[in-house]
Amino acid sequence: MKIVFQDPTFSLQLLRTIGETYYKGADIGECLSTAYRIKEGDFESWYTEWLKTAKRVHKYADDCLAANHKVSAREAYLRASNYYRAAEFLLINPEDPRIQTTWRSSKECFNNSGKLFSPPVESIKIPYEGTTLPGHFYHVKDDSNTPIRKPTLIAHGGFDSTLEELYTSAAAPALERGYNCLTFEGPGQGEVIRKQKIPFRYDWEKVVTPVIDYALTRDQEIDRNQIALMGISMGGYLAARAAAFEHRISACILYNGVYDGYDAFASGFSQSLRVAVENGNIDVVNIVVGILSDFDANMRFNLKHGMWTTGSNSPFELIQGSKKYSVKDIAQKIECPTLALEAEKDDSFPGQPKKVYDALTCPKKYKLFTTEEGAEEHCQSGAPAISNQHIFDWLDETFAKIP
Numbered sequence: 001m002k003i004v005f006q007d008p009t010f011s012l013q014l015l016r017t018i019g020e021t022y023y024k025g026a027d028i029g030e031c032l033s034t035a036y037r038i039k040e041g042d043f044e045s046w047y048t049e050w051l052k053t054a055k056r057v058h059k060y061a062d063d064c065l066a067a068n069h070k071v072s073a074r075e076a077y078l079r080a081s082n083y084y085r086a087a088e089f090l091l092i093n094p095e096d097p098r099i100q101t102t103w104r105s106s107k108e109c110f111n112n113s114g115k116l117f118s119p120p121v122e123s124i125k126i127p128y129e130g131t132t133l134p135g136h137f138y139h140v141k142d143d144s145n146t147p148i149r150k151p152t153l154i155a156h157g158g159f160d161s162t163l164e165e166l167y168t169s170a171a172a173p174a175l176e177r178g179y180n181c182l183t184f185e186g187p188g189q190g191e192v193i194r195k196q197k198i199p200f201r202y203d204w205e206k207v208v209t210p211v212i213d214y215a216l217t218r219d220q221e222i223d224r225n226q227i228a229l230m231g232i233s234m235g236g237y238l239a240a241r242a243a244a245f246e247h248r249i250s251a252c253i254l255y256n257g258v259y260d261g262y263d264a265f266a267s268g269f270s271q272s273l274r275v276a277v278e279n280g281n282i283d284v285v286n287i288v289v290g291i292l293s294d295f296d297a298n299m300r301f302n303l304k305h306g307m308w309t310t311g312s313n314s315p316f317e318l319i320q321g322s323k324k325y326s327v328k329d330i331a332q333k334i335e336c337p338t339l340a341l342e343a344e345k346d347d348s349f350p351g352q353p354k355k356v357y358d359a360l361t362c363p364k365k366y367k368l369f370t371t372e373e374g375a376e377e378h379c380q381s382g383a384p385a386i387s388n389q390h391i392f393d394w395l396d397e398t399f400a401k402i403p
Contacts, residue, residue, distance in 0.1 A: 001371075001374070001382070003018070003382075004035040007041050010040060012381060013089060014035050015381045016382075017083070019168075019381050019382045020165075023172040024075050025078050025168040026079055026083075033053075034052075034083075037052075043091070046087070047087050047090060047098070051087040054080050054102075054106075058076075058080040060076040061076035065077075077109045077110070081106045081107070081109035081113065082164075085103075085106045088103050088106065100194060106162070110167070122137040122139065123135075126214045127213075129210075133185060134163055134184065135183055136166070136171070136183045137180070137218075138174070140175060140178055140180050147221045149222065150180045151178075151179050151399050152182060152215065152222045153170060153181045153182070153230060153395070154183075154212075155171070155181060155229075156238065157233065158189075158235035159305070162190045163183060163184065170183060184211055186207040187201050187207060188200030188309040199311035200309055200310045200311075205242045205244070207242070208249075224248070225402055226399045227250050228249070228251040229249045232255045232379060233378070234261075234349075235255070236258040236341075236352075236353070237259075239252055239254055240257065240331065241330065243334045243338065244327070244331070244333035249336050251336050251339075251395060252334065252336050253394075254338065254339065254341060256340070257340040259327055259331075259352045259353075261322040262319070262325070264322075265302075268299070273285070273289075285316040289303060289315040289319075303315055306318045328359070332359065332360070334360060337363040337364065338363070338365075340360070340364065340365070340366050341353060341369065341387070341390070341391070343368075343376050344369060345371060345376035345377060354366065354368075367390050
Protein backbone atom coordinates (compact mmCIF):
# COMPACT_ATOMS: atom_id res chain seq x y z
CA MET A 1 0.00 0.00 0.00
CA LYS A 2 1.42 3.36 -1.00
CA ILE A 3 -0.04 6.66 0.24
CA VAL A 4 1.25 9.81 -1.54
CA PHE A 5 4.87 8.58 -1.36
CA GLN A 6 6.60 5.77 -3.22
CA ASP A 7 9.31 5.59 -0.54
CA PRO A 8 8.17 2.78 1.80
CA THR A 9 9.28 4.58 4.98
CA PHE A 10 7.52 7.85 4.15
CA SER A 11 4.38 6.04 2.99
CA LEU A 12 4.18 3.83 6.07
CA GLN A 13 4.76 6.70 8.48
CA LEU A 14 2.07 8.74 6.76
CA LEU A 15 -0.31 5.78 6.99
CA ARG A 16 0.62 5.36 10.66
CA THR A 17 -0.23 9.01 11.34
CA ILE A 18 -3.49 8.93 9.36
CA GLY A 19 -4.47 5.75 11.20
CA GLU A 20 -4.95 7.72 14.39
CA THR A 21 -7.97 9.37 12.72
CA TYR A 22 -10.02 6.41 13.97
CA TYR A 23 -9.78 7.74 17.54
CA LYS A 24 -9.53 11.46 16.66
CA GLY A 25 -5.74 11.58 16.84
CA ALA A 26 -5.53 12.93 13.28
CA ASP A 27 -7.65 14.30 10.46
CA ILE A 28 -7.31 12.96 6.93
CA GLY A 29 -7.19 16.32 5.17
CA GLU A 30 -4.58 17.70 7.55
CA CYS A 31 -2.39 14.65 6.98
CA LEU A 32 -2.70 14.63 3.20
CA SER A 33 -2.13 18.36 2.80
CA THR A 34 1.01 18.00 4.91
CA ALA A 35 2.24 15.02 2.91
CA TYR A 36 1.80 16.78 -0.44
CA ARG A 37 4.15 19.54 0.77
CA ILE A 38 6.92 17.09 1.72
CA LYS A 39 9.83 16.36 -0.59
CA GLU A 40 10.00 12.59 -0.85
CA GLY A 41 12.99 11.01 0.88
CA ASP A 42 13.98 14.29 2.53
CA PHE A 43 14.01 13.93 6.33
CA GLU A 44 14.29 17.71 6.86
CA SER A 45 11.28 18.39 4.65
CA TRP A 46 9.31 15.79 6.62
CA TYR A 47 10.14 17.56 9.87
CA THR A 48 9.43 21.06 8.55
CA GLU A 49 6.01 20.34 7.12
CA TRP A 50 4.71 18.23 10.00
CA LEU A 51 5.91 20.89 12.43
CA LYS A 52 3.97 23.57 10.54
CA THR A 53 0.81 21.48 10.78
CA ALA A 54 1.39 20.65 14.43
CA LYS A 55 1.87 24.30 15.39
CA ARG A 56 -1.23 25.38 13.48
CA VAL A 57 -3.43 22.73 15.12
CA HIS A 58 -1.83 23.49 18.50
CA LYS A 59 -2.98 27.09 18.11
CA TYR A 60 -6.50 25.89 17.26
CA ALA A 61 -6.47 23.98 20.54
CA ASP A 62 -5.23 26.91 22.61
CA ASP A 63 -7.84 29.22 21.07
CA CYS A 64 -10.64 26.73 21.67
CA LEU A 65 -9.61 26.22 25.28
CA ALA A 66 -9.46 29.98 25.87
CA ALA A 67 -13.02 30.23 24.54
CA ASN A 68 -14.09 27.30 26.76
CA HIS A 69 -14.80 25.01 23.81
CA LYS A 70 -13.48 22.00 25.66
CA VAL A 71 -14.39 19.23 23.24
CA SER A 72 -12.81 21.07 20.32
CA ALA A 73 -9.75 21.85 22.43
CA ARG A 74 -9.39 18.22 23.52
CA GLU A 75 -9.56 16.96 19.95
CA ALA A 76 -7.17 19.58 18.56
CA TYR A 77 -4.60 18.96 21.31
CA LEU A 78 -4.79 15.24 20.54
CA ARG A 79 -4.16 15.83 16.83
CA ALA A 80 -1.35 18.30 17.50
CA SER A 81 0.34 15.77 19.78
CA ASN A 82 0.34 13.22 16.98
CA TYR A 83 1.64 15.70 14.41
CA TYR A 84 4.50 16.77 16.68
CA ARG A 85 5.32 13.05 17.12
CA ALA A 86 5.36 12.59 13.35
CA ALA A 87 7.58 15.66 12.89
CA GLU A 88 10.15 14.42 15.41
CA PHE A 89 10.14 10.87 14.07
CA LEU A 90 12.81 11.27 11.39
CA LEU A 91 15.18 13.43 13.41
CA ILE A 92 17.93 10.82 13.67
CA ASN A 93 20.80 12.74 15.28
CA PRO A 94 20.38 12.26 19.05
CA GLU A 95 22.23 15.55 19.64
CA ASP A 96 19.70 17.50 17.57
CA PRO A 97 17.99 19.87 20.06
CA ARG A 98 14.80 19.74 18.00
CA ILE A 99 14.23 16.18 19.24
CA GLN A 100 13.72 17.45 22.78
CA THR A 101 11.65 20.53 21.91
CA THR A 102 9.34 18.74 19.47
CA TRP A 103 8.93 15.73 21.75
CA ARG A 104 8.06 18.00 24.68
CA SER A 105 5.45 19.78 22.55
CA SER A 106 3.89 16.42 21.72
CA LYS A 107 3.73 15.48 25.41
CA GLU A 108 2.40 18.89 26.42
CA CYS A 109 -0.42 18.70 23.89
CA PHE A 110 -1.37 15.18 24.94
CA ASN A 111 -1.37 16.14 28.62
CA ASN A 112 -3.59 19.14 27.84
CA SER A 113 -5.94 16.86 25.92
CA GLY A 114 -5.91 14.23 28.68
CA LYS A 115 -7.07 16.75 31.27
CA LEU A 116 -10.21 17.27 29.18
CA PHE A 117 -11.13 13.57 28.98
CA SER A 118 -13.87 12.23 31.24
CA PRO A 119 -12.49 10.87 33.43
CA PRO A 120 -9.17 12.64 32.91
CA VAL A 121 -6.15 10.61 31.82
CA GLU A 122 -4.02 9.93 34.90
CA SER A 123 -0.25 10.40 34.53
CA ILE A 124 1.63 7.87 36.65
CA LYS A 125 5.21 7.12 37.69
CA ILE A 126 6.15 3.45 38.06
CA PRO A 127 9.06 2.64 40.42
CA TYR A 128 11.92 1.07 38.47
CA GLU A 129 15.51 0.39 39.56
CA GLY A 130 16.08 3.59 41.52
CA THR A 131 14.10 5.77 39.12
CA THR A 132 10.61 5.71 37.58
CA LEU A 133 9.01 4.86 34.26
CA PRO A 134 6.36 7.22 32.82
CA GLY A 135 2.89 5.91 32.20
CA HIS A 136 -0.80 6.68 31.86
CA PHE A 137 -3.71 5.00 33.57
CA TYR A 138 -7.08 5.07 31.81
CA HIS A 139 -10.04 4.37 34.09
CA VAL A 140 -13.32 2.66 33.50
CA LYS A 141 -15.72 4.27 35.98
CA ASP A 142 -19.43 3.96 36.68
CA ASP A 143 -22.00 6.76 36.59
CA SER A 144 -21.02 7.87 40.09
CA ASN A 145 -17.40 8.30 38.87
CA THR A 146 -16.25 5.57 41.25
CA PRO A 147 -13.36 3.31 40.18
CA ILE A 148 -14.41 -0.24 39.33
CA ARG A 149 -12.27 -3.37 39.52
CA LYS A 150 -11.98 -4.40 35.89
CA PRO A 151 -9.90 -6.55 33.56
CA THR A 152 -6.90 -4.46 32.58
CA LEU A 153 -4.74 -4.19 29.48
CA ILE A 154 -1.11 -3.21 30.04
CA ALA A 155 0.41 -1.95 26.78
CA HIS A 156 3.80 -0.77 25.62
CA GLY A 157 5.33 0.04 22.27
CA GLY A 158 8.50 -1.11 20.59
CA PHE A 159 11.39 0.37 18.65
CA ASP A 160 10.07 3.88 18.06
CA SER A 161 6.58 4.37 19.54
CA THR A 162 5.64 6.87 22.24
CA LEU A 163 3.53 6.79 25.38
CA GLU A 164 1.05 9.24 23.92
CA GLU A 165 0.58 7.21 20.74
CA LEU A 166 -0.58 4.27 22.85
CA TYR A 167 -3.87 6.05 23.52
CA THR A 168 -5.18 5.40 20.01
CA SER A 169 -3.51 2.01 19.53
CA ALA A 170 -4.41 0.49 22.91
CA ALA A 171 -6.26 2.60 25.48
CA ALA A 172 -9.13 3.92 23.37
CA PRO A 173 -10.28 0.51 22.09
CA ALA A 174 -9.76 -1.00 25.55
CA LEU A 175 -11.94 1.60 27.26
CA GLU A 176 -14.71 1.14 24.70
CA ARG A 177 -14.84 -2.52 25.65
CA GLY A 178 -14.82 -2.03 29.41
CA TYR A 179 -11.12 -2.60 30.11
CA ASN A 180 -8.94 -0.36 32.20
CA CYS A 181 -5.68 0.36 30.41
CA LEU A 182 -2.20 1.05 31.76
CA THR A 183 0.37 2.25 29.22
CA PHE A 184 4.04 2.87 29.88
CA GLU A 185 7.43 3.56 28.33
CA GLY A 186 10.45 1.47 29.22
CA PRO A 187 14.19 1.68 28.56
CA GLY A 188 15.01 2.79 25.02
CA GLN A 189 11.60 4.37 24.51
CA GLY A 190 10.16 7.88 24.57
CA GLU A 191 10.97 9.84 27.69
CA VAL A 192 13.17 7.10 29.12
CA ILE A 193 15.75 7.43 26.34
CA ARG A 194 15.24 11.14 25.59
CA LYS A 195 15.29 12.43 29.15
CA GLN A 196 16.73 9.66 31.35
CA LYS A 197 19.08 8.31 28.65
CA ILE A 198 18.41 4.67 29.62
CA PRO A 199 18.84 2.39 26.57
CA PHE A 200 16.90 -0.73 25.58
CA ARG A 201 17.42 -4.01 27.39
CA TYR A 202 16.59 -7.42 25.99
CA ASP A 203 15.50 -8.93 29.35
CA TRP A 204 12.19 -7.07 29.32
CA GLU A 205 10.77 -9.08 32.22
CA LYS A 206 12.94 -6.85 34.41
CA VAL A 207 10.82 -3.96 33.12
CA VAL A 208 7.39 -5.59 33.17
CA THR A 209 7.68 -7.08 36.65
CA PRO A 210 7.84 -3.63 38.32
CA VAL A 211 4.89 -2.57 36.16
CA ILE A 212 2.86 -5.57 37.36
CA ASP A 213 3.94 -4.80 40.95
CA TYR A 214 2.60 -1.27 40.51
CA ALA A 215 -0.62 -2.48 38.88
CA LEU A 216 -1.37 -4.76 41.82
CA THR A 217 -1.23 -1.79 44.22
CA ARG A 218 -4.39 -0.57 42.49
CA ASP A 219 -6.52 -3.44 43.70
CA GLN A 220 -9.69 -1.34 43.75
CA GLU A 221 -9.42 -0.93 39.98
CA ILE A 222 -7.41 -3.84 38.60
CA ASP A 223 -8.54 -7.47 38.70
CA ARG A 224 -5.30 -9.32 39.41
CA ASN A 225 -6.64 -12.45 37.70
CA GLN A 226 -7.34 -10.65 34.43
CA ILE A 227 -4.25 -8.70 33.40
CA ALA A 228 -3.26 -8.76 29.74
CA LEU A 229 0.06 -7.59 28.33
CA MET A 230 0.30 -6.23 24.79
CA GLY A 231 3.52 -5.30 23.00
CA ILE A 232 3.38 -3.44 19.69
CA SER A 233 5.89 -3.78 16.82
CA MET A 234 9.27 -4.73 18.37
CA GLY A 235 7.19 -4.80 21.54
CA GLY A 236 6.02 -8.16 20.21
CA TYR A 237 9.42 -9.51 21.19
CA LEU A 238 9.53 -7.56 24.45
CA ALA A 239 6.09 -8.73 25.60
CA ALA A 240 6.86 -12.37 24.72
CA ARG A 241 10.12 -12.19 26.64
CA ALA A 242 8.32 -10.73 29.66
CA ALA A 243 5.52 -13.31 29.54
CA ALA A 244 8.07 -16.14 29.52
CA PHE A 245 9.25 -15.13 32.99
CA GLU A 246 6.43 -13.05 34.55
CA HIS A 247 3.58 -15.47 35.19
CA ARG A 248 1.17 -13.00 36.74
CA ILE A 249 0.20 -12.07 33.19
CA SER A 250 -3.13 -13.71 32.30
CA ALA A 251 -2.98 -13.19 28.53
CA CYS A 252 -0.41 -11.90 26.05
CA ILE A 253 -0.90 -10.11 22.72
CA LEU A 254 2.03 -9.96 20.30
CA TYR A 255 1.14 -7.09 17.98
CA ASN A 256 3.02 -8.23 15.90
CA GLY A 257 5.16 -11.18 16.94
CA VAL A 258 8.98 -11.13 16.75
CA TYR A 259 10.84 -14.44 16.86
CA ASP A 260 14.43 -13.35 16.37
CA GLY A 261 15.72 -9.78 16.26
CA TYR A 262 18.84 -10.54 14.27
CA ASP A 263 16.99 -12.52 11.61
CA ALA A 264 14.56 -9.61 11.23
CA PHE A 265 17.32 -7.00 11.16
CA ALA A 266 19.36 -8.92 8.60
CA SER A 267 16.44 -10.03 6.42
CA GLY A 268 17.43 -7.51 3.77
CA PHE A 269 21.17 -8.18 3.96
CA SER A 270 23.03 -9.85 1.11
CA GLN A 271 24.63 -13.20 1.81
CA SER A 272 28.08 -11.62 1.71
CA LEU A 273 27.10 -9.04 4.32
CA ARG A 274 25.70 -11.77 6.56
CA VAL A 275 28.98 -13.67 6.23
CA ALA A 276 30.91 -10.53 7.16
CA VAL A 277 28.76 -10.14 10.28
CA GLU A 278 29.24 -13.78 11.28
CA ASN A 279 32.99 -13.59 10.67
CA GLY A 280 33.31 -10.49 12.80
CA ASN A 281 34.57 -8.26 9.97
CA ILE A 282 33.77 -5.08 11.89
CA ASP A 283 35.19 -2.51 9.47
CA VAL A 284 33.60 -4.14 6.43
CA VAL A 285 30.18 -4.32 8.10
CA ASN A 286 30.32 -0.71 9.29
CA ILE A 287 31.35 0.60 5.87
CA VAL A 288 28.85 -1.45 3.86
CA VAL A 289 25.89 -0.77 6.14
CA GLY A 290 26.76 2.93 6.16
CA ILE A 291 26.77 3.04 2.36
CA LEU A 292 23.51 1.12 2.11
CA SER A 293 21.81 3.47 4.57
CA ASP A 294 22.68 6.45 2.34
CA PHE A 295 20.35 5.01 -0.31
CA ASP A 296 17.65 3.46 1.90
CA ALA A 297 15.59 5.71 4.16
CA ASN A 298 14.33 2.80 6.26
CA MET A 299 17.82 1.44 6.89
CA ARG A 300 19.10 4.93 7.63
CA PHE A 301 16.42 5.48 10.25
CA ASN A 302 16.74 2.00 11.78
CA LEU A 303 20.52 2.31 11.96
CA LYS A 304 20.68 5.75 13.55
CA HIS A 305 17.67 5.30 15.83
CA GLY A 306 18.81 1.82 16.82
CA MET A 307 22.33 2.91 17.74
CA TRP A 308 20.93 5.73 19.86
CA THR A 309 18.26 3.74 21.69
CA THR A 310 20.43 0.69 22.35
CA GLY A 311 23.57 2.62 23.28
CA SER A 312 25.53 1.00 20.44
CA ASN A 313 28.70 2.67 19.20
CA SER A 314 28.70 1.27 15.67
CA PRO A 315 26.45 -0.49 13.15
CA PHE A 316 28.33 -3.75 13.83
CA GLU A 317 27.68 -3.44 17.58
CA LEU A 318 23.98 -2.76 16.92
CA ILE A 319 23.67 -5.79 14.63
CA GLN A 320 25.50 -8.09 17.03
CA GLY A 321 23.40 -6.84 19.94
CA SER A 322 20.20 -7.70 18.08
CA LYS A 323 21.03 -11.38 18.54
CA LYS A 324 19.99 -11.11 22.20
CA TYR A 325 16.45 -10.20 21.16
CA SER A 326 15.20 -13.71 20.47
CA VAL A 327 12.52 -16.02 21.84
CA LYS A 328 14.01 -19.12 20.15
CA ASP A 329 14.88 -20.73 23.47
CA ILE A 330 12.20 -19.26 25.73
CA ALA A 331 8.89 -19.33 23.80
CA GLN A 332 7.98 -22.61 25.48
CA LYS A 333 8.21 -20.90 28.86
CA ILE A 334 5.16 -18.75 28.09
CA GLU A 335 2.22 -20.27 29.94
CA CYS A 336 -0.62 -17.78 29.45
CA PRO A 337 -2.90 -17.75 26.38
CA THR A 338 -1.14 -15.83 23.63
CA LEU A 339 -2.32 -14.14 20.43
CA ALA A 340 0.23 -13.65 17.64
CA LEU A 341 -0.65 -11.16 14.91
CA GLU A 342 1.00 -10.84 11.50
CA ALA A 343 0.56 -8.44 8.58
CA GLU A 344 0.89 -10.00 5.12
CA LYS A 345 3.30 -7.40 3.66
CA ASP A 346 5.17 -6.44 6.82
CA ASP A 347 8.75 -5.64 5.82
CA SER A 348 9.94 -4.97 9.37
CA PHE A 349 9.50 -8.50 10.74
CA PRO A 350 8.60 -10.64 7.71
CA GLY A 351 7.52 -14.15 8.67
CA GLN A 352 8.46 -13.64 12.32
CA PRO A 353 5.01 -13.87 14.00
CA LYS A 354 4.26 -17.30 12.53
CA LYS A 355 7.60 -18.57 13.85
CA VAL A 356 6.66 -17.34 17.33
CA TYR A 357 3.25 -18.99 17.06
CA ASP A 358 4.76 -22.31 15.97
CA ALA A 359 7.21 -22.24 18.91
CA LEU A 360 4.53 -21.57 21.55
CA THR A 361 3.27 -24.50 23.64
CA CYS A 362 0.66 -22.49 25.60
CA PRO A 363 -2.95 -21.95 24.48
CA LYS A 364 -2.48 -19.84 21.36
CA LYS A 365 -4.04 -18.21 18.33
CA TYR A 366 -2.57 -16.79 15.12
CA LYS A 367 -4.10 -14.16 12.84
CA LEU A 368 -2.73 -13.10 9.46
CA PHE A 369 -4.03 -9.74 8.20
CA THR A 370 -4.20 -9.51 4.43
CA THR A 371 -3.95 -7.06 1.56
CA GLU A 372 -7.60 -7.66 0.73
CA GLU A 373 -8.50 -6.49 4.23
CA GLY A 374 -6.38 -3.35 3.79
CA ALA A 375 -4.36 -4.45 6.81
CA GLU A 376 -1.17 -5.77 5.21
CA GLU A 377 1.25 -3.09 6.42
CA HIS A 378 3.43 -3.26 9.53
CA CYS A 379 1.23 -3.55 12.63
CA GLN A 380 -1.85 -3.28 10.41
CA SER A 381 -1.21 0.46 10.02
CA GLY A 382 -4.29 2.19 8.69
CA ALA A 383 -6.60 -0.66 9.71
CA PRO A 384 -7.37 -0.20 13.42
CA ALA A 385 -10.99 -1.40 13.17
CA ILE A 386 -10.24 -4.94 12.06
CA SER A 387 -7.09 -5.10 14.19
CA ASN A 388 -8.94 -4.14 17.37
CA GLN A 389 -11.80 -6.47 16.48
CA HIS A 390 -9.51 -9.49 16.51
CA ILE A 391 -7.47 -8.40 19.53
CA PHE A 392 -10.32 -7.61 21.85
CA ASP A 393 -12.72 -10.31 20.73
CA TRP A 394 -9.96 -12.81 21.49
CA LEU A 395 -9.28 -11.14 24.82
CA ASP A 396 -12.99 -11.14 25.74
CA GLU A 397 -13.18 -14.87 25.01
CA THR A 398 -9.94 -15.60 26.85
CA PHE A 399 -10.89 -13.70 29.99
CA ALA A 400 -14.37 -15.23 29.96
CA LYS A 401 -12.66 -18.52 30.87
CA ILE A 402 -10.82 -16.99 33.85
CA PRO A 403 -12.75 -16.70 37.13
